[in-house]
Amino acid sequence: MDIHALQQIVHKTRDARRQQTLSKFSPAERDQLIHKYHPDFRASAYRPIRFGPNEGDKTVVELATLLEGDSSIQDHTDLTAHYTCDVLVIGGGGAGCAAALHAHGAGAKTILATKLRLGDSNSVMAQGGMQISVAPEDSPVTHFIDTLKGGHMQNDHALLKVMVEDGPSIAKWLLELGVLFDRQADGNLHVKKGGGSSKPRLLTCSDYTGLEIMRVLKDEVINQKIQLLEFAAAIELLSGEAGNCTGAIFKDLDNQRHVVVAAKCVILATGGIGRLHIQGFPTSNHYGATGDGLCLSYRMGAKLDHIDTFQYHPSGAVYPEQLIGQLVTEGIRSEGGQLVNAKGERFVNELDTRDVVSSSIIRECEEGRGIRTMSGRVGVWLDTPLLDVEHGPGTVEKHFPAMMLQFERFGIDISKDPVLIYPTLHYQNGGVKIDTNSETNVKNLFVAGEASGGLHGRNRLMGNSLLDLMVYGKRSGLTAAGRVGSMKQGQLTLKHLQRFRADAKKHGNVSGVISPMILPAYTRKVS
Amino acid sequence: MAQDDTNVIDQPEVMTPRMVTIEIAGKKVDVPEGITVVKAMWYAGMDVVRGVGCLGGFCGACATYYRTKDDPKVRTCLACQMAVQDGMSFTMMPSFPARKATYEIQKLKDPKQDLFNLYPEAPLCRNCNACTEACPQKIDVREGVWKAVFGDFKSVSEMFMDCVMCGMCTPVCIADIAPNLVALYVSRAQGAHFSEKPVGLDTRIKEIQDGQYNEEWDKVLKMSEKELAEHCATVK
Numbered sequence A: 001m002d003i004h005a006l007q008q009i010v011h012k013t014r015d016a017r018r019q020q021t022l023s024k025f026s027p028a029e030r031d032q033l034i035h036k037y038h039p040d041f042r043a044s045a046y047r048p049i050r051f052g053p054n055e056g057d058k059t060v061v062e063l064a065t066l067l068e069g070d071s072s073i074q075d076h077t078d079l080t081a082h083y084t085c086d087v088l089v090i091g092g093g094g095a096g097c098a099a100a101l102h103a104h105g106a107g108a109k110t111i112l113a114t115k116l117r118l119g120d121s122n123s124v125m126a127q128g129g130m131q132i133s134v135a136p137e138d139s140p141v142t143h144f145i146d147t148l149k150g151g152h153m154q155n156d157h158a159l160l161k162v163m164v165e166d167g168p169s170i171a172k173w174l175l176e177l178g179v180l181f182d183r184q185a186d187g188n189l190h191v192k193k194g195g196g197s198s199k200p201r202l203l204t205c206s207d208y209t210g211l212e213i214m215r216v217l218k219d220e221v222i223n224q225k226i227q228l229l230e231f232a233a234a235i236e237l238l239s240g241e242a243g244n245c246t247g248a249i250f251k252d253l254d255n256q257r258h259v260v261v262a263a264k265c266v267i268l269a270t271g272g273i274g275r276l277h278i279q280g281f282p283t284s285n286h287y288g289a290t291g292d293g294l295c296l297s298y299r300m301g302a303k304l305d306h307i308d309t310f311q312y313h314p315s316g317a318v319y320p321e322q323l324i325g326q327l328v329t330e331g332i333r334s335e336g337g338q339l340v341n342a343k344g345e346r347f348v349n350e351l352d353t354r355d356v357v358s359s360s361i362i363r364e365c366e367e368g369r370g371i372r373t374m375s376g377r378v379g380v381w382l383d384t385p386l387l388d389v390e391h392g393p394g395t396v397e398k399h400f401p402a403m404m405l406q407f408e409r410f411g412i413d414i415s416k417d418p419v420l421i422y423p424t425l426h427y428q429n430g431g432v433k434i435d436t437n438s439e440t441n442v443k444n445l446f447v448a449g450e451a452s453g454g455l456h457g458r459n460r461l462m463g464n465s466l467l468d469l470m471v472y473g474k475r476s477g478l479t480a481a482g483r484v485g486s487m488k489q490g491q492l493t494l495k496h497l498q499r500f501r502a503d504a505k506k507h508g509n510v511s512g513v514i515s516p517m518i519l520p521a522y523t524r525k526v527s
Numbered sequence B: 001m002a003q004d005d006t007n008v009i010d011q012p013e014v015m016t017p018r019m020v021t022i023e024i025a026g027k028k029v030d031v032p033e034g035i036t037v038v039k040a041m042w043y044a045g046m047d048v049v050r051g052v053g054c055l056g057g058f059c060g061a062c063a064t065y066y067r068t069k070d071d072p073k074v075r076t077c078l079a080c081q082m083a084v085q086d087g088m089s090f091t092m093m094p095s096f097p098a099r100k101a102t103y104e105i106q107k108l109k110d111p112k113q114d115l116f117n118l119y120p121e122a123p124l125c126r127n128c129n130a131c132t133e134a135c136p137q138k139i140d141v142r143e144g145v146w147k148a149v150f151g152d153f154k155s156v157s158e159m160f161m162d163c164v165m166c167g168m169c170t171p172v173c174i175a176d177i178a179p180n181l182v183a184l185y186v187s188r189a190q191g192a193h194f195s196e197k198p199v200g201l202d203t204r205i206k207e208i209q210d211g212q213y214n215e216e217w218d219k220v221l222k223m224s225e226k227e228l229a230e231h232c233a234t235v236k
């Protein structure tokens, strides 16, 4: 049928739905729903990791294969350093920029190396906002509780407490750098209510929160004259005598040469895994989200945490084809956008946590109440025009200019017509295990941002990632900078790799792939 | 999955993809109609490293010039957000050596005046409007440059909230202005110097420093798993 004909049911049922309140599921109902429909519980997609620090732990096949993968570096590789610094930051997203700025600010000679250009990352795409308890009726403790609930009580308490308590001072730092957070009439920060939160707590910059923060941080990195290596993909870390981290080897993507950087401390801020397309899901992530940091740390002997759980954002675009997997911001649901099945019915409280909402969408679709596309996808409606009806004409355009523009390019006016959505692979809930200084169990190896794990438990609460990046970017940068003054540069060796290879050999060199992946293979092979 | 033929969206382009001929940097190739410009390059067997970043329309890495069949007008787009059509020709914009001024944003004494030291070319705008026409985000760039020069920093910061820093407004400027960099400076100055200080935020920071939440923390952190779960259930 014509898409407009199918959309009629949404228009027709809108008035009736507006009167309706749907309560959230009880804890038992949530559990049941998630266990039945959430992709994290699809056992066939998982297998145990065969060796290394997380031997025996289960994760998705795509990731297990890469973790067990071999390095592209050979034993005889020349390890003479091209660059030497105190603190080497790997990754140019939010966590990397925050780490570099703080390390530099504390006097450390800092290099920031990144795979694409500075700022080409997931961070630049964050639209929904950043959770910080600034409202009078809110508190860091409430923020802590909400996050625990979202994370199914599996969050690392110490990491979480630090994040919620450091939050307000992070907001201040960003404001001083010139980030334009939305304000209330009285000059205080405007806060929105996010899914799974009991209080309004989301700071926003229109629907460009990540872009605005990244524009400012990138500009500041350049203003501070921090040394940049762009199009430099980390392909191996380096270890000293005691197994501590002493630098990294990069591949210059412009000329394929190796670049060796010696550092007293290394901060990995390489972000997430969306481009692994776990279980065949489309993704909202940037081009370089290939889990490189996980592979690099794992070979060094760093332990991973919660790597069996991923976040599938409830609203990835399903139509038009060109936008598949791209995010339709949660902000739409925060402002009252409803989810509607093919029968014109609501089926979940739209502000429940992401795993619950995603599971319920998958349930609707699996039980035949979805809307299908001819490319074999399926989805449910997100009633975007409802926002204009509720809050006055022009609301969608005013509050979601980025969304409007994105669909307008393909001739779709989301203030007039609902959009078709289905869960999209969005976030890696777990990652490399860190302590409250952002350091791993490998000495002088820090991990910050999405690549780290523990803080978010089994499901990250919306808006908590941007805060995580800033808090642990800062902590890693400051801790590393504070340490390097009294340190000597360690030796550059591949001892960790020899150990890893010996282990792999014992297990029959199981995976047979080279990791990290660096970039997904989208180029069509024309034979 | 239950099959229900009534709830299927018509997409003839998906069922029988029509091949179209396009030109990528002067080379003719056949690709399925309607895929994005970036995907067309992948389809044609090209590796794209420089030129792709977020794939979501936010990072500006994929700035591209294109022209449609028989139309002399060269337009701009973000390659990850633009569908190809028959007869289209395009080429990606290489990195452009625009000059970025450096500054310590917090230490500026008179940001509105400092604009003319940092970007002395800004007031030399000749009103050609090429920057506005080049902007894939539909920002009125020319207007923004003038507003910056006249000191209306607030308007500039609002107008350029959509700016993805693709830099397409820069090579076209006959006055060698980099409007996006001017706007970035202006927006940061607006935030750092001309926006109200949020009182509530300072209060919260002080509350935390003064240990106002310590008691509650003690209580929560000492709870057993079961107590904590029960406590969480009461917070709605």
Ligand SMILES: Cc1cc2nc3c(=O)[nH]c(=O)nc-3n(C[C@H](O)[C@H](O)[C@H](O)COP(=O)(O)OP(=O)(O)OC[C@H]3O[C@@H](n4cnc5c(N)ncnc54)[C@H](O)[C@@H]3O)c2cc1C
Residues within 6 Å of the ligand: A090, A091, A092, A093, A094, A095, A096, A113, A114, A115, A116, A117, A119, A120, A121, A122, A123, A124, A125, A126, A127, A128, A129, A130, A131, A209, A210, A232, A233, A234, A235, A269, A270, A271, A272, A284, A285, A286, A288, A289, A290, A292, A293, A327, A426, A427, A448, A449, A450, A451, A462, A463, A464, A465, A466, A467, A469, A516, A518, B056
């Ligand atoms: C579309 C979208 C919307 C989102 N919205 C929100 C939101 O509203 N609120 C929120 O809190 N969170 C949101 N998130 C989540 C959040 O944006 C990310 O979790 C966060 O930005 C991750 O930051 P990061 O610095 O850890 O990683 P990234 O920002 O992804 O940066 C990682 C960097 O490392 C580089 N890199 C990767 N591998 C290598 C390598 N081998 N060598 C060198 N460099 C490498 C990458 O190129 C990139 O520059 C969103 C995510 C997406 C994708």
Ligand code: SF4
Residues within 6 Å of the ligand: B060, B134, B135, B136, B137, B138, B139, B141, B162, B163, B164, B165, B166, B167, B168, B169, B170, B179, B180
């Ligand atoms: S103002 Fe310039 S840099 Fe910004 S989006 Fe428009 S063309 Fe790109």
Ligand code: SF4
Residues within 6 Å of the ligand: B124, B125, B126, B127, B128, B129, B130, B131, B132, B141, B142, B145, B172, B173, B174, B175, B176, B177, B179
């Ligand atoms: S392109 Fe340059 S000269 Fe022309 S209007 Fe824009 S800023 Fe002015």
Ligand code: FES
Residues within 6 Å of the ligand: B051, B052, B053, B054, B055, B056, B057, B058, B059, B060, B061, B062, B078, B079, B080, B081, B164
């Ligand atoms: S790749 Fe980021 S805007 Fe196109």
